[in-house]
Amino acid sequence: MKARQIEKIGIPRGKLAKLAKWLASEARQSGLDTKTVWATLEAIVADPAAHRDDPHFAPLAKALDQRQRAVANVERGHIARSEPAPWKQWGTDIDAQAIEQVRNACELPISVRAALMPDAHLGYGLPIGGVLATDNAVIPYAVGVDIACRVKISVLDIPPAKLDNQPERFRSAIKHETRFGIGAQFKGCRRQHDVMDEDWSITRLTGQLKDKAWSQLGTSGSGNHFVEFGTLNVDQMNELNLEPGEYLALLSHSGSRGTGAEVCRYYSTVARNLHPELPKHLQHLAWLTLDSAEGREYWAAMNLMGRYAAANHALIHRHIAEHLGAQVLADVENHHNFAWKETHDGREVIVHRKGATPAGKGVLGIIPGSMAGACYVVRGKGSEEALQSSAHGAGRVMSRTQAKKTYKWPQIRDYLKQHHVELVSAGLDEAPFVYRDIDQVMAAQKDLVEPIARFFPRLVKMAPAGERAED
Numbered sequence: 001m002k003a004r005q006i007e008k009i010g011i012p013r014g015k016l017a018k019l020a021k022w023l024a025s026e027a028r029q030s031g032l033d034t035k036t037v038w039a040t041l042e043a044i045v046a047d048p049a050a051h052r053d054d055p056h057f058a059p060l061a062k063a064l065d066q067r068q069r070a071v072a073n074v075e076r077g078h079i080a081r082s083e084p085a086p087w088k089q090w091g092t093d094i095d096a097q098a099i100e101q102v103r104n105a106c107e108l109p110i111s112v113r114a115a116l117m118p119d120a121h122l123g124y125g126l127p128i129g130g131v132l133a134t135d136n137a138v139i140p141y142a143v144g145v146d147i148a149c150r151v152k153i154s155v156l157d158i159p160p161a162k163l164d165n166q167p168e169r170f171r172s173a174i175k176h177e178t179r180f181g182i183g184a185q186f187k188g189c190r191r192q193h194d195v196m197d198e199d200w201s202i203t204r205l206t207g208q209l210k211d212k213a214w215s216q217l218g219t220s221g222s223g224n225h226f227v228e229f230g231t232l233n234v235d236q237m238n239e240l241n242l243e244p245g246e247y248l249a250l251l252s253h254s255g256s257r258g259t260g261a262e263v264c265r266y267y268s269t270v271a272r273n274l275h276p277e278l279p280k281h282l283q284h285l286a287w288l289t290l291d292s293a294e295g296r297e298y299w300a301a302m303n304l305m306g307r308y309a310a311a312n313h314a315l316i317h318r319h320i321a322e323h324l325g326a327q328v329l330a331d332v333e334n335h336h337n338f339a340w341k342e343t344h345d346g347r348e349v350i351v352h353r354k355g356a357t358p359a360g361k362g363v364l365g366i367i368p369g370s371m372a373g374a375c376y377v378v379r380g381k382g383s384e385e386a387l388q389s390s391a392h393g394a395g396r397v398m399s400r401t402q403a404k405k406t407y408k409w410p411q412i413r414d415y416l417k418q419h420h421v422e423l424v425s426a427g428l429d430e431a432p433f434v435y436r437d438i439d440q441v442m443a444a445q446k447d448l449v450e451p452i453a454r455f456f457p458r459l460v461k462m463a464p465a466g467e468r469a470e471d
Helices: 003-008 015-029 034-046 058-076 096-105 167-177 204-215 257-274 280-285 293-324 400-406 409-418 438-444
Strands: 087-089 111-121 128-134 150-156 226-234 245-254 328-335 338-344 347-354 356-358 364-367 375-380 389-391 422-425 449-462
Touching: 003 015, 015 034, 015 058, 034 058, 058 257, 058 293, 087 096, 096 111, 096 128, 096 280, 111 347, 111 389, 111 438, 128 356, 150 293, 150 364, 167 226, 167 293, 167 422, 167 449, 204 257, 204 293, 245 293, 245 449, 257 280, 257 293, 293 328, 293 338, 328 356, 328 364, 347 356, 356 364, 364 389, 364 438, 364 449, 375 438, 409 422
Parallel strands: 087 111, 422 449
Antiparallel strands: 111 128, 128 347, 150 245, 150 328, 226 245, 226 449, 338 347, 356 389, 364 375, 375 449
8 A cells, every 4th residue: 555545535644644553454454345445435534533443444534534623623714702701810919921811711602601720820821710601612721631630638546746846757647648649559559449441442542551550559649749747727516527626637638640641731732633723822722522423532532531540549538547547536538629510690601720729608618838838728718709619728829949049958947846847848839938928829829718627737748859840
């Protein structure tokens, strides 16, 4: 089969022609005769979407289908809205670039409404702390690289004084029951969870990534991901069903590890290839419609990453509690970096919360500060103006590069000592000073959430210095 013959039936030279040639060779080896192969190729060129599930030529059909739609989008061109979708901002200490990013998102033809949380800062496409409702479309970079990044707190039946009396006991529990950093995994003793019994072949990519995901199951990430012990102060009876008082608690923050990052990058590339008509400032906001095969694939993969991220936290908390011989008295957890199908303004929309916490009326969530700042367990107030969302943390005010140039360890250690925090490991780029004051963030969103308990870090472990962080 020659390149000229392949080009003659409508398959362009280059990667697509090479793919067609290779698939044709494989099909013949599996028993298809040459006449059938040619007929199938001609049918795929005529209507690639109809052959996306072809047992021999599915990769070619998908590639041609995406190419045809991309060409159609270019021919139509980017049609600017007559006016942007409406949006509202909480807090005033937000950098201009983050504000510009949410304004850009409101230019998309699929955008319905947006909100900017008081911890917002610059991200890829949508700012971290950005909330965006769209019409029947999902934007991979508006979900984020670390799909379903999550926070979980467990209240344990161990007296808080044990943190001071037996610190090595708690350091050992973290050290033995999770791993930190890029590529971190349990070697030779993989964790077990029902999530690995699910159908990971729901997309070709997740099927390929299943083994990697399993090797990292129960581990923590890099950058601002952490596992820490501290004290939880409960002032009055609430949904936690705990008597007022001080409790020892375990808090963790991480997501879907390297698997989620690969899912994001792959489908972000697919989305951008489908929308070459977008101007440069909107390219990272390329979308996938949920009516398309790519959109359905991403949606399935995203939700699997949500269950996988939840499994990671479940294992970290379960194994640490067992290591300590402790019982869990109460727990709370929530995703961010995710998209949900919700009803707002009387219509179903896709709500992206990139670094934002779900805050529907009565919904419990967690909003951490820095390694030396308070973390709040909150009850959502269901603000429709904010698309039932709130901040997901204190929010960075300094880049990682600048933080490394600005601060030195002696300064950080003195500050942590003053706040009675023991730091097991972390990078300079996670110094407490690179974050906003969490109390100011909470004050800026009093109409979005109500605090029901406060957690104060006492023993903190993050990925050691030198580990790359991901958005």
